[in-house]
Amino acid sequence: MNIGFIGLGTMGKAMASNLVKAGFSVKVWNRSQAPVEALVALGAKSAQSPADFGDVEVLVSMLADDATVQQVLVDDGAIASLKTGALHINMATVSLKLAQSLDAQHQQQGLGYIGAPVLGRVDVAEAGKLNILAAGKAALLEKAEPLFAVLGAKTWVFGESPAQANVVKLAANFCLASAIETMGEASALVRGHGGSGQAFLDMLTNTVFAAPAYKTYGNLIAHEQYQPAGFKLSLGLKDVRLALEAGEAGKVPMPFASTMKDNFLDAMAHGDGELDWAALATVAARRAGLS
Amino acid sequence: MNIGFIGLGTMGKAMASNLVKAGFSVKVWNRSQAPVEALVALGAKSAQSPADFGDVEVLVSMLADDATVQQVLVDDGAIASLKTGALHINMATVSLKLAQSLDAQHQQQGLGYIGAPVLGRVDVAEAGKLNILAAGKAALLEKAEPLFAVLGAKTWVFGESPAQANVVKLAANFCLASAIETMGEASALVRGHGGSGQAFLDMLTNTVFAAPAYKTYGNLIAHEQYQPAGFKLSLGLKDVRLALEAGEAGKVPMPFASTMKDNFLDAMAHGDGELDWAALATVAARRAGLS
Amino acid sequence: MNIGFIGLGTMGKAMASNLVKAGFSVKVWNRSQAPVEALVALGAKSAQSPADFGDVEVLVSMLADDATVQQVLVDDGAIASLKTGALHINMATVSLKLAQSLDAQHQQQGLGYIGAPVLGRVDVAEAGKLNILAAGKAALLEKAEPLFAVLGAKTWVFGESPAQANVVKLAANFCLASAIETMGEASALVRGHGGSGQAFLDMLTNTVFAAPAYKTYGNLIAHEQYQPAGFKLSLGLKDVRLALEAGEAGKVPMPFASTMKDNFLDAMAHGDGELDWAALATVAARRAGLS
Amino acid sequence: MNIGFIGLGTMGKAMASNLVKAGFSVKVWNRSQAPVEALVALGAKSAQSPADFGDVEVLVSMLADDATVQQVLVDDGAIASLKTGALHINMATVSLKLAQSLDAQHQQQGLGYIGAPVLGRVDVAEAGKLNILAAGKAALLEKAEPLFAVLGAKTWVFGESPAQANVVKLAANFCLASAIETMGEASALVRGHGGSGQAFLDMLTNTVFAAPAYKTYGNLIAHEQYQPAGFKLSLGLKDVRLALEAGEAGKVPMPFASTMKDNFLDAMAHGDGELDWAALATVAARRAGLS
Structure with missing residues (x-):
């Protein structure tokens, strides 16, 4: 499964690294270049831009806040670049309002969407022991589970509406x-x-x-x-x-x-x-x- | 060591029972008679009144609230009945004001006094696993420790002033x-x-x-x-x-x-x-x- | 009408003075002597003690707080000294609890009782323009009205239970x-x-x-x-x-x-x-x- | 002086009417047509659109909330239609954030800008007795004063920064x-x-x-x-x-x-x-x- 990963802050870098180590094919993007290089050294590919994820089945994003999510995923075209039927797993802590807006946008575009913020600080992310708070359609959650199994100790499901997880x-x-x-x-x-x-x-x-x-x-x-x-x-x-x-x-x-x-x-x-x-x-x- | 125990509510009854079972000589008083009889059946003695504790070295009290403490220990003469040098361990949750007032009264009367409320509900008391929050003079705490060892899992000490524990x-x-x-x-x-x-x-x-x-x-x-x-x-x-x-x-x-x-x-x-x-x-x- | 007045702080002194000036026969008591002398100079009589009000028809009290009210009116015997049928008008700001307790005590003793705290600072009291917040039996309020007319700009009535005013x-x-x-x-x-x-x-x-x-x-x-x-x-x-x-x-x-x-x-x-x-x-x- | 007036809700209609009656030449716009016709009957002119205020020296706006202000004044072009040097008096209650953003926009466009929300409900507005809370450059406030004198009982000035009034x-x-x-x-x-x-x-x-x-x-x-x-x-x-x-x-x-x-x-x-x-x-x- 081809995976995209956007957002390599301390949390995202640890999580993406675990996915690479687990054998997934991972293409990464980050605003600053250093963590990208670290991931490439582990075996990841580097995206040209936030809009260069037309070839992934699943995009995982782990960005800092509403403004960054809006900028990178919406304004800079990450979501728009996804192919029909792809799944986006948004693991950031965002506002309810943005979560609802993203949900609507994915639906309009024919994309799958899961809200999946996490509990745990960096050391927990590195250990792959996060608690994943997920919400989305059952079939999508099933598709995401192999990734969640790598990233977290347990996935807690909170309904079909992605914003519930937020x-x-x-x-x-x-x-x-x-x-x-x-x-x-x-x-x-x-x-x-x-x-x-x-x-x-x-x-x-x-x-x-x-x-x-x-x-x-x-x-x-x-x-x-x-x-x-x-x-x-x-x-x-x-x-x-x-x-x-x-x-x-x-x-x-x-x-x-x-x-x-x-x-x-x-x-x-x-x-x-x-x-x-x-x-x-x-x-x-x-x-x-x-x- | 002769011990007095006043207050055989659900918590007090469990605690007094543990003291009896541990081999202490325990004299008990309670407003209602049923728990007194249960304790006597275990081997405890029954006091004639709240003021019948002139023969104990240590009095433990576990009463419900400020009003009951004031009534039984002060107005009905329990504290006044103690002999000079005796130690009173008050394990009830009382107001800071009453705790300070009791401390002063014991000092005036030449009595030792420890504030020692507990954390834990009845099942914990029965198991002798309470957390005991104690404050009082070091020598008094040392004297109380054999009892605390029976009643609790651990004694936490919070200074020399008994009211600190409250x-x-x-x-x-x-x-x-x-x-x-x-x-x-x-x-x-x-x-x-x-x-x-x-x-x-x-x-x-x-x-x-x-x-x-x-x-x-x-x-x-x-x-x-x-x-x-x-x-x-x-x-x-x-x-x-x-x-x-x-x-x-x-x-x-x-x-x-x-x-x-x-x-x-x-x-x-x-x-x-x-x-x-x-x-x-x-x-x-x-x-x-x-x- | 013989009036007693207890409590000659800044408020009470202004109020008692107005009663004297209005022609009432006023007997006063205060813990410190200076304001008593000032009132006597205006024509008031001086009581021997707080318990020296057996000859008044109406006792007005204006004391600082619960503790003072309890001390002077109850413990020092002012209320106990009143003759059956006398009326006590308590104009202090006291707790609801004390107000209710005083009400009960007056009833037991066969005394009339009105709660009548005031709105207004000293200058308003001096001008006889207080707002009087009164509660008590209608007949008692009627009896008090000539005094209220001197002390205040308006009497606001809040029911038959004196504590309502408090x-x-x-x-x-x-x-x-x-x-x-x-x-x-x-x-x-x-x-x-x-x-x-x-x-x-x-x-x-x-x-x-x-x-x-x-x-x-x-x-x-x-x-x-x-x-x-x-x-x-x-x-x-x-x-x-x-x-x-x-x-x-x-x-x-x-x-x-x-x-x-x-x-x-x-x-x-x-x-x-x-x-x-x-x-x-x-x-x-x-x-x-x-x- | 040619005046524009946008927003003829209950408050705005009363205010605009007073300006017309006071002899000002007033051109009005409102989303719904009825109040426009009422104003025209009083002698006002009707604007073609929110962007039809290129010929006024002073634009007064009295809109309901942030969203409406943003829509009508910014998105629909009212501010953009003003000629260099014109003055806009915004009398709506808006957020601090929008107030600051509007201030910046007017500065960039070479326009004068005053924040001037009011205290008073409709009857007060009709009577021309509003309290006007104004902030802006002194020269602009001076220019606005003849209008404020018609609309309000008093103008309270709160500094040079328009958002202060908000x-x-x-x-x-x-x-x-x-x-x-x-x-x-x-x-x-x-x-x-x-x-x-x-x-x-x-x-x-x-x-x-x-x-x-x-x-x-x-x-x-x-x-x-x-x-x-x-x-x-x-x-x-x-x-x-x-x-x-x-x-x-x-x-x-x-x-x-x-x-x-x-x-x-x-x-x-x-x-x-x-x-x-x-x-x-x-x-x-x-x-x-x-x-």
């Missing part, structure tokens, strides 16, 4: 942000009474909250280790905004998300946009007058 | 409530776009949120199984209020806790106070017009 | 705090885009928001004139907390009140408790990184 | 929504304790909150008179969203606005989008279980 991804990211805010407020409470936030988080994340999300971010918060950013706070704000926009589209009040957006803005206004989004936890501490 | 417990319960609210809003978002809340929560609690707190409550929310109540919603409201009061005492803004208190009230106003506090999740759904 | 007063103070927070956020928005908060507030409070509440606080906010405090921020926090407690008692979610409590705590944590409560508006500005 | 307008509308929410929560508190929301609002809006905004909406809330809608709830949601977007652009947390957005969504989810936005007040009541 809603789930936004909901999951909302939960991650909420875990950070929760630990931030709880730590501030403990510290505000002279206790140790670190001791509290150590207990919390090794007992009832012994989950990857809490361990990862609890550890960063406990040690105030916000650099280098695994995921920038400014991007966390964006994801919470996308969840709120999806909430508004569905008439779903989300007061935790609203509260967090304000706290993200507080952090941004204090110059913390480039820190890891775990730094959202510093807002509760600062408001309580804790250093 | 702050930590309130912070932890706040985190549990926050997990419920988070799953409630996220599920509403997914459902508001036609997706399955159950499928979403199944994925969430088996991936990045695979922690006991999320699994327990995620499962209840997914199946809308709010009866019988493991922990009543009205008590959840109380605990969030206690966290907010502790926050106010420490000048710590806690917007998530504030939001939840309003949602708990929404649930109370709709007649859900007797349901399990996981029913907090129904508020987000109702507000979004989901059945 | 709920209305807490609701009104909540509205005042909300006006401050609203102007704080709106000004921060304008300033965050380089505009003048002062010009904005000037327009706002002279057009659609040309009301005393907005003019008074809008002016203080526009000129950042938070000292001397007309009403301390720490007392504003207390009143919002009382509104929230009343909300909880009635199962009424009040998200604006919750948000404000967190912002009041933010201000307290930053050392602003002694400023005028209009300084609540500085929280929004600080969070936005505005100086 | 921020002020969004801030003012946020304050109006906040007044509604405040009255909604306060009334719910009073009603939740058996009091009369109507009596409370009557007192409130005739004492410290005796301002047009509170009187207008307090009256609608007190009598639950949400139809016909003076301003639709769905448009109120839009305006609060625009304020939040402006807040995000300026890194200004606005927790009251966030809370309101969630409450607007609650109202929308319960089918109240077509009611007057005063119906926002019903959310607090419903959440408290009040009928």
Whole structure:
């Protein structure tokens, strides 16, 4: 099966590499050239442009955000270049609105389309252990499964409408942000009474909250280790905004998300946009007058 | 070592039983008589009144709330009956204010005092696997450790001031409530776009949120199984209020806790106070017009 | 008609003075002596103690808060000293809980009781132009009206249950705090885009928001004139907390009140408790990184 | 002076009529024809299309929202049709983003541009008593003043950058929504304790909150008179969203606005989008279980 792969950022590069290593014929494109060369060294082919995917059966894309997806896939012609019947698997975290618009465009063009954002950071992608949140027609999901088996530990299916997967991804990211805010407020409470936030988080994340999300971010918060950013706070704000926009589209009040957006803005206004989004936890501490 | 034990509710009964089985000499008191008889059948002695603990070295109490603690331990004379140098281990979840007041009273009376609330529901107490959140003077904690070893899987120490343990417990319960609210809003978002809340929560609690707190409550929310109540919603409201009061005492803004208190009230106003506090999740759904 | 008057703070002194000047026979008590002497100079009599009001037909009290009301009226025996059939008019802003408890106590003792907190600051009290928010039995209100006519511009009646007036007063103070927070956020928005908060507030409070509440606080906010405090921020926090407690008692979610409590705590944590409560508006500005 | 006027909705029709009556030569365009004919009957001229304003010195536009402004003024060529040096006065409530984009476009085209949204409903517009919130270069404002003098009671100037006026307008509308929410929560508190929301609002809006905004909406809330809608709830949601977007652009947390957005969504989810936005007040009541 000929596969196209667009978007070789840290996540995309790891994923495309795994596909090449698994024996797929992969043709890649990326805005900057270095990761392309790395992939070619592994055995991939290089596309001439984003619009050079007329010969693939399946196009996988892993781009940064709505603007990039719109630019590369739509404006620069990637989708338009696909042949009738080809399948596009969009693994980026995008807005519900863009997800719905892409779905419509693929239908009009006679293309298959799957929304398949992932849970997991770069090390998980490298290990091929991502959790893949997928939605699309059953036949298309079946076609995609050999690729998903290489990229992920498990594929979770959320219905036939591709945008459903994007809603789930936004909901999951909302939960991650909420875990950070929760630990931030709880730590501030403990510290505000002279206790140790670190001791509290150590207990919390090794007992009832012994989950990857809490361990990862609890550890960063406990040690105030916000650099280098695994995921920038400014991007966390964006994801919470996308969840709120999806909430508004569905008439779903989300007061935790609203509260967090304000706290993200507080952090941004204090110059913390480039820190890891775990730094959202510093807002509760600062408001309580804790250093 | 002669031990007293006051408060044989479902938690206290399981804990006292474990102490008896471990070979301690235990004298018990409870407002209702049935659990006293069950303990006596195991080998415990029965106290004549709450004020009949002048012969114990260590008094353990596990009472329901501030009012009961005040009534039984203070007004009915349990603490006053202790001999100088005795140690009282208070394992109830109480307000910061009461915890501080009890600490002062014990000091005045020449008694040792440890705050030691626990994490874990009845089955965990029965298995002797509680997480014990303890604070008090090091020598007292050392004296208590043989009991803690029987009651719990691990003792987490949070400083020399007994009330610190109560702050930590309130912070932890706040985190549990926050997990419920988070799953409630996220599920509403997914459902508001036609997706399955159950499928979403199944994925969430088996991936990045695979922690006991999320699994327990995620499962209840997914199946809308709010009866019988493991922990009543009205008590959840109380605990969030206690966290907010502790926050106010420490000048710590806690917007998530504030939001939840309003949602708990929404649930109370709709007649859900007797349901399990996981029913907090129904508020987000109702507000979004989901059945 | 023999009148007793307890509580000669700035408000109470102005009110008692007006009653004396209007020709009533007034017997006064106050913790500190200076205002008593001032009233005596106007023609009032001085009580020996808070419990020296057995000879009055109507006792008016204007005390600072719950604790003082409890101390002076209950513990120190003022209410107990009243003769059967006497009327007590409580004009203080107290909690709903205390208001209900006082109502019950008066009923048991065969006394009349009216809750009658007021709207208006000291200058309004001096001018006898207060708005009196009253609740109580119709016959009692009729008996009180000659006094109200001296003290206030208008008496607003809110039912037969005295505590109703206290709920209305807490609701009104909540509205005042909300006006401050609203102007704080709106000004921060304008300033965050380089505009003048002062010009904005000037327009706002002279057009659609040309009301005393907005003019008074809008002016203080526009000129950042938070000292001397007309009403301390720490007392504003207390009143919002009382509104929230009343909300909880009635199962009424009040998200604006919750948000404000967190912002009041933010201000307290930053050392602003002694400023005028209009300084609540500085929280929004600080969070936005505005100086 | 030759004036163009685009947008003859209820507000625009009243404003354009006043300009004609004041003796200005006015050329009008509107999507639907009826109001055009009404204006022509008063003495106005009718434009052939939105792009038929090459002969005016000043173009006034009063369109409904961002989408309509973009369609009529930009896509359909109204701005492009203006001659170099002409002045465009945009009196619509638009987003900060569109306001900034329009400003840039006018500069590129060598046109004058003023942002001048208004405060006041139709009756105020008819009476020529609007409050005009204006921003733009001083010379342009001077040129516009003869028109403003006809349309409004007063012109409030907010700087040289036209978009500043739009921020002020969004801030003012946020304050109006906040007044509604405040009255909604306060009334719910009073009603939740058996009091009369109507009596409370009557007192409130005739004492410290005796301002047009509170009187207008307090009256609608007190009598639950949400139809016909003076301003639709769905448009109120839009305006609060625009304020939040402006807040995000300026890194200004606005927790009251966030809370309101969630409450607007609650109202929308319960089918109240077509009611007057005063119906926002019903959310607090419903959440408290009040009928």
